[in-house]
Amino acid sequence: IHFILLFSRQGKLRLQKWYTTLPDKEKKKIIREIVQIILSRNQRTSSFVDWKDLKLVYKRYASLYFCCAIEDQDNELLTLEVVHRYVELLDRYFGNVCELDIIFNFEKAYFILDEFIIGGEVQETSKKTAVKAIEDSDMLQETVEEYMNKPAF
Amino acid sequence: MPAPIRLRELIRTIRTARTQAEEREMIQKECAAIRSSFREEDNTYRCRNVAKLLYMHMLGYPAHFGQLECLKLIASQKFTDKRIGYLGAMLLLDERQDVHLLMTNCIKNDLNHSTQYVQGLALCTLGCMGSSEMCRDLAGEVEKLLKTSNSYLRKKAALCAVHVIRKVPELMEMFLPATKNLLNEKNHGVLHTSVVLLTEMCERSPDMLAHFRKVRQLSSSQLVPQLVRILKNLIMSGYSPEHDVSGISDPFLQVRILRLLRILGRNDDDSSEAMNDILAQVATNTETSKNVGNAILYETVLTIMDIKSESGLRVLAINILGRFLLNNDKNIRYVALTSLLKTVQTDHNAVQRHRSTIVDCLKDLDVSIKRRAMELSFALVNGNNVRGMMKELLYFLDSCEPEFKADCASGIFLAAEKYAPSKRWHIDTIMRVLTTAGSYVRDDAVPNLIQLITNSVEMHAYTVQRLYKAILGDYSQQPLVQVASWCIGEYGDLLVSGQCEEEEPIQVTEDEVLDILESILISNMSASVTRGYALTAIMKLSTRFTCTVNRIKKVVSIYGSSIDVELQQRAVEYNALFKKYDHMRPALLERMPVMEKVTTNGPAEIVQTNGETETAVLETKPPPSGLQPANQANDLLDLLGGSDITPVIPTAPTNKPAAAGGELLDLLGDLNLTGSPVPAPAPQIAQPPFLLDGLTTQPLFNDIAAGIPSITAYNKNGLKIDFTFERSNTNPSVTVITIQASNSTDLDMTDFVFQAAVPKTFQLQLLSPSSSVIPAFNSGTITQVIKVLNPQKQQLRMRIKLTYNHKGSAMQDLAEVNNFPPQSWQ
16 A cells, blocks of 8 residues: 545545655645545446556545555455455444544544554454554553653653 | 643634634644744643644644654653654654654664553554665664564564565565564464565565475475465354454455465466465355455456466356456456456457456446456457447447547557458448547558558448548548548549449539538648648549649649648649649559558457557558569659658669669659759659658558568478568668468467577567467467667578477477578668
8 A cells, every 4th residue: 555545525634644755745736636536536436546557445434535545466355445444443443433533533543543554554454453452552641640740751 | 831732622723713814824823832832842742732733734734843843752751752753753754854864763762662562653653654774774673573472563573574675675685584484373463464574575586486485484384385274264264253354254364365375376387286276265165245255356366367277267267257247336347357458368268258248348437447348348359249349349439538539449440450341341430430539540540541441442432432421521530531631632533433332322523522622721620731631632633533633733833832831842842743744743643552461460469559559550561572663653652762761862773662762763864855863853852752641650651662572481380480571760770570470280389489599790689479379270470579680781690499389299490591681681
């Protein structure tokens, strides 16, 4: 996977994860282009779009579009499953996740993604294990008191 | 200073902004506060501030001043800080930033941290965006963690190693020992990432691939059987809630294993054999009701088609694809079409069975599906189904999006060329394409069509009549008008004489014909090239029409002062022809002779040539020499050729048509009673010729002008190999030889390999052949292009070696080719 984008039906970006290096301006241009392509596709088309030398796999969940860019030899149907699994993880963590959850807790959405995918490849195929890792990490986060009292460096 | 506002608070506030300007104001205010907070080196709230900054970054605002703060957070001892710090690093500190490398030390320390979640953070960050330098520095740490027994870390280390290898491929060797018992794990996460790591290594390095195919893993058997076993367990084992997706156990792992098996089995008989069973099992037992199952089947099909599987398995795979095509889910149909496109070359007959479904997909609404269906349809056209397929494809051409029309038109021309059941059908099809998608037809199609029409001698009257009718109503589609003008110019006499056999002849007078040609000349819609065609056509009619010669003269002289330089030149030259060389006019404007053409490809080649320019496929091979200099009709061709090569008048012997320009000069010289070469016409010849102009840019005519005879290089046991030659215009030392291998026996020859060797002073380049099967009964040929560089212009000699399978036995033969014609190397 080269990158993952989450955006709303109005085209507002909710999450962007890049697994390749590109200049900032380039990223913005790509996002604009892809958002436009996907938002203009209607219901009856397939979930795959050929774009440059990559394939875009996208799926809409409620008001959010999840879009992954994969290489030519990657399996498109499996990528749909990957997207679905990520949504399931979010759902399990937040409990009936909705777009607002992702907006207000975007850093947690990133953490969950990082427990599921590293470097563009899936690292954990068990829902239970992935969510448990996040919850344990959350436990590690200090309480306000601990935080204030712990030395910084 | 009061505590900075909390993240969620900020988010809420920003979302209340009703305009972009309002939002920008809020953001700027907050950024200022954050900046001063950073300046004060506030440890307590740094984390919160950076988090806010990241949110604003996502909205699109600049956040580079937070880079150093991320570094400080990473270095902090607090887990909360580290978490946000690493997130910030992944978002803001990619390898293009100057401060990227400063992270290295922190990451190194954290890789050795006592808490696994901190180690995890470090591995994740390194694995997502570490630069090459960083990877080099930290590869050792990653390798160490790859061997740990902690599965949480092991899986992350494996993916981190994948990233390191992608960035610094030389470090691959380093991870080899650690891979020894990666697959002995029970943990699916580790298994999955290990398979990914192995895949990456095998894909990048053929040595690694060979290594993994052969070597025995520690305390277990070889890799392929091991993978097969794991896959089998996944399929056979009972329900495992942890990894289950719609009744299938860990599809992610299954697919990755299938992919690795594909790489291991490619071109390797032993490995392929070891996996035949499991592939058959997966292919037959997987549930197809949900997307998951289909994802696995898809991967299985890709694997089966790529390895050396037995034919039963391949048929199974194609049938699965056929079933996919009937599925209602568009995604599945899309995937099926893509795979079929890849396999149509090798398993042509199997794919043919699904032809009707594929053709139905042409009517789908989805653009990507349509494109694939179109490409596949072209690949499947053959002699039997051409009429039906063409009907569908023409209908498609009518209704498809503009971006397809050019490719579709080219494809139709190609297919029609190869499989036309009759000349009339062929011409009709071309007409249909020209009228429906006339403006999208590629420019190079025009000369090809003209050549085609010229060669269908008996259809001339019919063709010109139809073309005339077509442009009567509408002459805006340039390619159509160009072809029509040319035809009318050539066959105008047939048109007015009402000689058509194929359909009702129409009554056309010479004046009407000239009317139409003139309106093309005048029209604003006509391109300059088109006007050139029209003018030339009018000129040619001066010898074919009887009553309207004066009118033609008038038209031609008007354009002698045209603003368009090309038209002007032509008109002036035609005028000269009327005035000074009127006795030569009939000879010069005579009917074009039939051009010889040899088809170069067998039936299954359309996919490869789809989208390519047609000239590449429809290369005209030079006619055998035998052109007599007295044959004035050929001088037309020579004229053409002469201007293409160089304007210099060569001194070659007169019976060689290569000295094209010179021929005409001789001709003129002979007829001109002064006996000395007339200087005036010579520069004219040097210009792009005034006849048949649109065709000059095509390499087709270079061949004719060169006129190098072809030879039979080898003819034994039913295998015949012909060589045809072209000389490169740009580099006179290069000879391009196209070999054509045909088979007159009653059985196909398979696995045909042609090899050639030349003496030391030459250089040889062999391009890839069109296929490796020569069908029996001369029903098709293999073509291959050889480029010979002959800087010393020595006599060309070649030794060839042929290997093929025929009638069940392997055949091999060596031969020497000595009968190269001198024109091919002088």
